[in-house]
Amino acid sequence: MTDKKQILFVNDDMRMGGVARVLNTLMASLPADQYDIDLLVLHKTGMLLKEVPSNVHVIGGIPFFTMVDESFVQLLKSFDIRGLISKTRLVLYMKTGLIKKQIVRERRRILTKKYDTEIAAKEGFCTIFAAYGDSTRKINWVLTDYSVCNYSKRHMPLMKEALARIDLNVADSRHALDAYNEVFGVSGGLAIHNLMDIDKVKRGMAQPTDDIHGNGSLRIISVARFHPQKSIDRLLIASSRAYQHGFKHTLYLIGGGEEDAKLKKMAESESMKHVVFLGYRQNPYNDIAACDLFVLPSLYEGFATIVNESLIAGTPVLMTDVSGAKEQITEPEHGWIVENSQIGLDEGLEKALGDPMRLQAMKEKLKCYTYPNQEILKEFEQIL
Secondary structure: OOOOOEEEEOOOOOOHHHHHHHHHHHHHHOOOOOOEEEEEOOOOOHHHHHHOOEEEEEOOOOOOOOOOOOOOOOOHHOHHOOOOOHHHHHHHHHOOOHHHHHHHHEEEHHHHOOOEEEEOOOOOOHHHHOOOOOOOOOOEEEEEOOOOOOOOOHHHHHHHHHHHOOOOOEOHHHHHHHHHHHHOOOOOOOEOOOOHHHHHOOOOOHOOOOOOOOOOOOOEEEEEEOOHOOOHHHHHHHHHHHHOOOOEEEEEOOOOOOOHHHHHHHHOOOOOOEEEEEOOOOOOOOHHHHOOOEEEEOOOOOOOOHHHHHOOOOEEEEEEEEOHHHHHHHOHEEEEEEOOOOOHHHHHHHHHHOOOOHHHHHHHHHHHHHHHHHHHHHHHHHHH
């Protein structure tokens, strides 16, 4: 019997968001009798740390890496002088290239073994960290559309040098892979869709919900981190416009984040009494299943896991034309892909709300929806 493969995943933090969620799902899906899995969290923080599978050994980073996932803007807003100094030091190391030697030194301090495969679970700094390690095989996991938002634009020479040391780039959609290759001048790579925790969705659906009512009108829902990328403000505008045009509905919003106060103030100032903020929920699936339509208004994505989770929960989706959209909404009963603009969202939402019979028929058809988890897991195992 062969020994288990030694696998290392590297992530910057485990805050609520798509990257940490799909990472936990992947680690939980890999057979424990075949893989020994370590997870290095450079800045060991985030509520999704508690959802890391029990067989995964979590390694915390060291003080040098605590500012990896922090922005200068947020540090200035919070008057974090010590954080600003640490962030400035980190940026200087990256600008001068000293970060390469620093990574080698720090890896010796926190990693006690050599790995068969190392995966940078979030492209960017994690890519650089993996590139200058001694793991036998190095994989870079791309989970967003770099043609729209290049997180590494201030460190392009450093990133290109690091990518030359990476064995394989894997993106969560074909569009995301093509965009990444074009931005960084690389070629090849694979597109592998994200795994879904189907059992978790179905368990969540089975739990009762007391919050979704609608009072006879259609029920719309969106689940997201309240971050500019997710563009919930555009959804509020579209919802308000539709409501004023006679398309009565209730909009439920699940989530939280840096734009929480802004969005609530916006809804209050415009007297959007049909909008209900439900806050963050570990289980949003019963609420999704109880609604007539899920809306994803994002400015950009890689492969929005919540879209397929909604389809598994039996609720059709209206989403903006982001990376992965055409690989997710593949049948008429799945929903609508609309132009990625305020006008596109406005018109698309009114079109959906204007055809409640079709929404009902779509929900009925989605009872037969299946997601190819086993095939996707095989693809991941092949690259490991």
